[in-house]
Amino acid sequence: xxxxLGAEEAExxxxxxxxxxxxxxxxVAAFEDAFAxxxxxxxxxxxxxxxxxxxxxxxxxxxRPGDEVVVPSLSFIATANAVRxxxxxxxxxxxxxxxxxxxxxxVEAVLTERxxxxxxxxxxxxxxxxxxxxxxxxxxxxxxxxxxxxxxxxTYRGVPVGADAELAAWSFHPRKLITTGEGGMLTTNREQxxxxxxxxxxxxxxxxxxxxxxGGGAVVESYLETAFNYRMTDIQAAVGLVQLSKLDAIxxxxxxLAARYHELLxxxxxxxxxxxxxxxxxxxxxxxxxxxWVMLPEDTSLERNDVLARLAERGVSARRGIxxxxxxxxxxxxxxxxxxxxxxxxxxxxxLPLYHDLTTAEQDTVVEELKAAxxxxxxxx
Ligand SMILES: *Cc1c(COP(=O)(O)O)cnc(C)c1O
Numbered sequence: 546x547x548x549x550l551g552a553e554e555a556e557x558x559x560x561x562x563x564x565x566x567x568x569x570x571x572x573v574a575a576f577e578d579a580f581a582x583x584x585x586x587x588x589x590x591x592x593x594x595x596x597x598x599x600x601x602x603x604x605x606x607x608x609r610p611g612d613e614v615v616v617p618s619l620s621f622i623a624t625a626n627a628v629r630x631x632x633x634x635x636x637x638x639x640x641x642x643x644x645x646x647x648x649x650x651x652v653e654a655v656l657t658e659r660x661x662x663x664x665x666x667x668x669x670x671x672x673x674x675x676x677x678x679x680x681x682x683x684x685x686x687x688x689x690x691x692x693x694x695x696x697x698x699x700t701y702r703g704v705p706v707g708a709d710a711e712l713a714a715w716s717f718h719p720r721k722l723i724t725t726g727e728g729g730m731l732t733t734n735r736e737q738x739x740x741x742x743x744x745x746x747x748x749x750x751x752x753x754x755x756x757x758x759x760g761g762g763a764v765v766e767s768y769l770e771t772a773f774n775y776r777m778t779d780i781q782a783a784v785g786l787v788q789l790s791k792l793d794a795i796x797x798x799x800x801x802l803a804a805r806y807h808e809l810l811x812x813x814x815x816x817x818x819x820x821x822x823x824x825x826x827x828x829x830x831x832x833x834x835x836x837x838w839v840m841l842p843e844d845t846s847l848e849r850n851d852v853l854a855r856l857a858e859r860g861v862s863a864r865r866g867i868x869x870x871x872x873x874x875x876x877x878x879x880x881x882x883x884x885x886x887x888x889x890x891x892x893x894x895x896x897l898p899l900y901h902d903l904t905t906a907e908q909d910t911v912v913e914e915l916k917a918a919x920x921x922x923x924x925x926x
Pocket of ligand 1: 623
């Protein structure tokens with residue numbers, strides 16, 4: 546991945562610096578409005594990262610020690626860590642093989658009396674089937690939080706991912722579709738969560754610094770609860786506004802390049818060839834192809850790490866697929882049930898280069914080198 550940044554973002558950042566207002570202020574407010582409109586949510590609360598957005602989301606639900614929150618192990622580790630920040634217990638559920646996402650069946654298997662929430666991840670931009678999860682969780686009083694870190698520009702049943710989310714957390718890290726360097730957003734349709742979310746990101750203050758400034762008179766704030774400093778800066782938000790205006794073009798280009806990968810790799814997807822399986826749109830939505838992953842078949846003698854090493858030797862920077870938190874030292878000894886799909890996914894998937902400026906010639910090279918690494922004979926390519 547390479548972010549698609551240019552002079553416009555640099556000028557927007559410079560203008561924010563020269564305005565003298567560099568911390569959370571008018572640009573953050575404008576970015577929140579624009580982002581909420583783009584994902585069709587009523588409220589957006591800008592924060593310092595998706596990790597802090599997840600922490601605020603769980604705080605809004607009053608998740609505390611003794612509670613359980615169901616998460617996929619197959620995710621960036623921040624998803625599970627946010628639960629631990631609240632002193633609660635992350636409970637790992639397996640994922641479905643087609644999308645790499647939680648499903649109603651995998652979640653139902655691990656629900657208990659103590660389950661307070663489920664964090665469903667739209668992994669690598671592939672939309673999860675959240676309606677099925679809400680139908681399962683709603684009647685039990687379990688809230689579905691969406692980790693949409695990778696999913697800006699993905700769609701679910703014809704609307705943007707996150708449009709009717711109870712709470713959705715987004716990331717603007719450079720590895721995601723649009724970037725502010727570091728940064729995140731929390732979206733919700735519930736005003737009372739947005740109001741308290743704004744307070745939680747800013748030390749629990751009753752009046753924000755921006756409001757005190759524009760209020761003119763001597764406004765004295767009070768501190769209503771113990772909270773955090775999870776603010777985004779106006780410099781970041783100025784960059785974010787420009788990036789957001791490019792989101793549609795970025796998604797279009799990524800889907801174009803993904804379609805070209807599908808075409809050029811068709812011979813290695815066939816069952817009589819090496820039998821790789823590529824990421825695709827699920828039947829309930831469209832992915833933004835935040836990552837273009839391919840999965841080695843179960844019965845191959847090829848080791849994923851050997852394929853990666855061979856590609857690296859030839860100058861192609863591919864990456865291992867999505868990590869599994871339960872296999873990391875940070876979760877050693879953390880109890881969990883069997884996670885067979887998660888383990889096979891994390892072991893057999895790899896991510897191919899895909900970014901806005903990738904040229905078709907570069908893409909051809911990736912395809913040729915991948916086929917060579919898979920030992921596909923020249924005549925069959
Ligand atoms: C990147 C990512 C995060 C963390 O985002 P930050 O903005 O870096 O905190 C969380 N969850 C998922 C699924 C991610 O891909």
